[in-house]
Amino acid sequence: MDLSATPAVLVTGIGAVSCLGGTADAFWTGLKAAAGRPTAVPGLTERVPDVLAYQVPDGAPATDAAHAAPGRATRFALSAVREAVADAGLEPREIAGAAVVIGTAGGEGGAREGDHTSESKGTAKGAGTAKGAGDGEGTRDGAPAGAWEPVFSVAATVGAELGTFGPNISVSNACAASGYALSVAVDLIRRGEADTVLLGGAEGIAWVPPASFSRLGAADPETCRPFDAERRGTVFGEGAAVLVLQSARAAAGRPAYGRVLGTAWSCDAHHPTAPDPGGEQPVRAARAALEEAGRAPGDIGCVIPHGTGTVQNDVIEYRVLREVLGDRAPATPLFSLKAFIGHTAGAAAAFAAVTAALIARHGEIPANIPLASPDPECPVRLPQDGPTPLEHPNVLVNAYAFGGSNFSMVFGGEAR
Structure with missing residues (x-):
């Protein structure tokens, strides 16, 4: 592909709220320190003992009462968006003309879960005090009991x-x-429909998804440990990750983290939850992203895998990387992000994209969390002894989903 003929899409700002803290700086510092650990979910772990989660600490982000959003995912998204906007130095006219695109698997689905309310979740985890508490009106994340609120309202609220x-x-x-x-x-951006896009993902821990994974036998009771032979499933995380994407015209004069060089989708439609054991469609998505980016396997300096810690996902993803990268696969370092922050569901790819931008900016890959028992069925390269220099300024990101939805992106650290 002739990249000179493809409109450039640059990343000029980032923001993050995660279990590692309420800012992108705290996120990067936590990745370098391997600081994330899952904890009990108040009210849920007592009922489903194998459920833990990587949860945003109390007070991160700090709540602005004048701009408090009704739900966890939306509060996290707003904080990350404001940080990204400030990081990019967007002017009011640019914000007014911006597009907002937010990915979320659960939205504010926690508000639909009935009676395990703000006491066990909101107050315990800093999710805000319920309106009307003590006056006979039950509430959940600020919405009166029985009141209808749209679940997938994060993007709309951010825009408003x-x-x-x-x-x-x-x-x-x-x-x-x-x-x-x-x-x-x-x-x-490439079609000229927007010069600036506030792009992100957001999730707040609810009860149904982790409890459902427990029933599926896919919840690890200890920690999220992708590519470890002892892994027993995934562990959910929460938070929000946001990037400011801009056209070359809008980004002119601004420092940039790099460029989104190529993206691709595919769907295998193999099974409602299980991945296709052949891996044909994830391979197709990764190759298409590389082709659009104009990059070869040897140009990839790091892979941020989907790597959930479930037995099937990790083995199949190794096979996908072996097929896509060929003889470069054993030498290409992976950064196993979910081992640090858990599986942030619909926000996972946005967190990976923010991580790719930070890796490209700093020119190094943080040390992976050490594996107790590396799985011989997926012998990926996971450097664990200090940071690894990023030898090539291109990062491949993968994200997969129930229903067979596959996504790959190539991020280039060379801004222009």
């Missing part, structure tokens, strides 16, 4: 709070949601 008047799109196709959202954002 910031006063954006460009396209406003919510994407929700399970754990590939923010990957697909990123592709939509890139297309908006």
